[in-house]
Amino acid sequence: MIRYFYTSGEYFIFLAKVFSFNNKAKTFYSRLIDEIYALGIQSIGIVTVISAFIGAVITIQTAYNMENPILPDYLVGLATRDSLLLEFSSTIVALILAGKVGSNIASEVGTMRVTEQIDALEIMGVNSASFLVLPKIAAMVIFNPFLAVISMIVGISGGMCVAYLTDIMSFADYVNGIQYAFVPFYVTYSLIKTLFFGFIIASIPAFFGYNVKGGSLEVGRASTKAVVASVILILFVNLILTKIFLS
Amino acid sequence: MIKVQNVFKSFDSVGVLDDISFEFEQGKNNLIIGQSGSGKTVLLKSIVGLFEIDKGDILYDGASFSSMNLHQRRDIRKEIGMLFQGSALFDWATVEENVRFPLDMFTDMSDKEKSDRVNFCLERVNIEKAHKLLPSEISGGMQKRVAIARAISMKPKYLFCDEPNSGLDPKTSIVIDNLISSITKELNITTIINTHDMNTVTEFGDKILFIANGKKCWEGSKKTIFNSDNDELNQFVFASSVYQKFREQKHSDEK
Numbered sequence: 001m002i003r004y005f006y007t008s009g010e011y012f013i014f015l016a017k018v019f020s021f022n023n024k025a026k027t028f029y030s031r032l033i034d035e036i037y038a039l040g041i042q043s044i045g046i047v048t049v050i051s052a053f054i055g056a057v058i059t060i061q062t063a064y065n066m067e068n069p070i071l072p073d074y075l076v077g078l079a080t081r082d083s084l085l086l087e088f089s090s091t092i093v094a095l096i097l098a099g100k101v102g103s104n105i106a107s108e109v110g111t112m113r114v115t116e117q118i119d120a121l122e123i124m125g126v127n128s129a130s131f132l133v134l135p136k137i138a139a140m141v142i143f144n145p146f147l148a149v150i151s152m153i154v155g156i157s158g159g160m161c162v163a164y165l166t167d168i169m170s171f172a173d174y175v176n177g178i179q180y181a182f183v184p185f186y187v188t189y190s191l192i193k194t195l196f197f198g199f200i201i202a203s204i205p206a207f208f209g210y211n212v213k214g215g216s217l218e219v220g221r222a223s224t225k226a227v228v229a230s231v232i233l234i235l236f237v238n239l240i241l242t243k244i245f246l247s
Numbered sequence: 248m249i250k251v252q253n254v255f256k257s258f259d260s261v262g263v264l265d266d267i268s269f270e271f272e273q274g275k276n277n278l279i280i281g282q283s284g285s286g287k288t289v290l291l292k293s294i295v296g297l298f299e300i301d302k303g304d305i306l307y308d309g310a311s312f313s314s315m316n317l318h319q320r321r322d323i324r325k326e327i328g329m330l331f332q333g334s335a336l337f338d339w340a341t342v343e344e345n346v347r348f349p350l351d352m353f354t355d356m357s358d359k360e361k362s363d364r365v366n367f368c369l370e371r372v373n374i375e376k377a378h379k380l381l382p383s384e385i386s387g388g389m390q391k392r393v394a395i396a397r398a399i400s401m402k403p404k405y406l407f408c409d410e411p412n413s414g415l416d417p418k419t420s421i422v423i424d425n426l427i428s429s430i431t432k433e434l435n436i437t438t439i440i441n442t443h444d445m446n447t448v449t450e451f452g453d454k455i456l457f458i459a460n461g462k463k464c465w466e467g468s469k470k471t472i473f474n475s476d477n478d479e480l481n482q483f484v485f486a487s488s489v490y491q492k493f494r495e496q497k498h499s500d501e502k
Contacts, residue, residue, distance in 0.1 A: 022321075023352065024351070024352060027351060027352060111338075112338075115333055115335060115338075116331045116332070116333055116335040117335050117336075117337055117338070119292075119297055119331065119335065120329065120331060120335040120337075122297065122324070123295055123297070123324055123327055123329045123407075124324060124325070124327075124348075124349050124352065124353075124401075125320075125321040125322070125323075125324035125325045125352075125353065126352055127321075
């Protein structure tokens, strides 16, 4: 237990170093663009594929579970839409990104640590934590909401394709369902969550990578620890935010 | 000039450096020698502030590094060039970008001035036609030379080299040693080289500090190293059969 408090303390000290920005703004913006591309734009593919399939599967499963004449068909569209807006596109996509982006960040920063590249930055007088990690955090916080919006659109479209291509329900009922009793705040709530998740996805793996001691084995271990810690923290923060915003 | 005064350093209460004092002179190749695990790298990294010392002081031209705040240390570090054991070139940057990096971070030079400086530094270390290559696309010897170019790009006052010959063949090692030595004389900088390469010691050791088990055992120069009566130093120096034969020859000549 003490070890967790100790690690938490180290994490906040690390964040203080990350946000004590003293490098050139021009360098920061240049790295920010690179990180948005590497961490955000290069994640669009996986988010799109997973969202399309999950949207389709939610539609099929909901339709099979609602084979009851009392329940109108359009509820399938409504259930798909709300599942995607409330949880999948923010939380589940964040968990997927914690694996993809998180392991990438931890191993990249960890390798820089064991190959003395971070020491080289420090020797030059560069704030290495700020130089390496701040653009990653900013990139994820900025781009994660876009990924969530893409996921929402593609997921709902996946369900729409199923409705159109199969005979489990009518296309018109699905379209009616996704418009029925729409609560715009669900989108706002989901996007607020993505800001927090983006921060976690970038900062936790960077912390584990930055503090690697040893060689390549430790980089691998740090990467695993980073993903596990990020996933747990995302779930915990999701619980708290849901309680705050929806209860 | 860099002065190390009564420096102690330990990790998890295991002593690594024990009361080390030494003066590294400007314009000279100052060597720290000793066996693997003797504390050479810890001493070097303590001098540049990558490790905090437990006791003692480190003076850069009379200014106490140990009592400086973070900003003062960063200012000093802008005057430091360092060559790491594994080169430590940035993976994500080309050869040219690696050398240009400190200029981008700390100067207000124009693009033209930066390009001129980068070209000068790369020419100085005899790197041609590799400007656009990534570190992974060049040989170990070239990586060391690029790292030297990066280290001198900001015209440093102090140059630190951690095992500059590690992993290099004897011929390339000599090239690297010559390069470091000529840059030291040319720029009149304080160079500290951490090594256990006896060729470097005998050719370039203007001033030598020998440490064993974290303690200073001997200091001298390449001229006096073969005449020492320090047992630990002699065990280190004459470990190789080449130098043993050299000693035997010397003894028989004296008789």
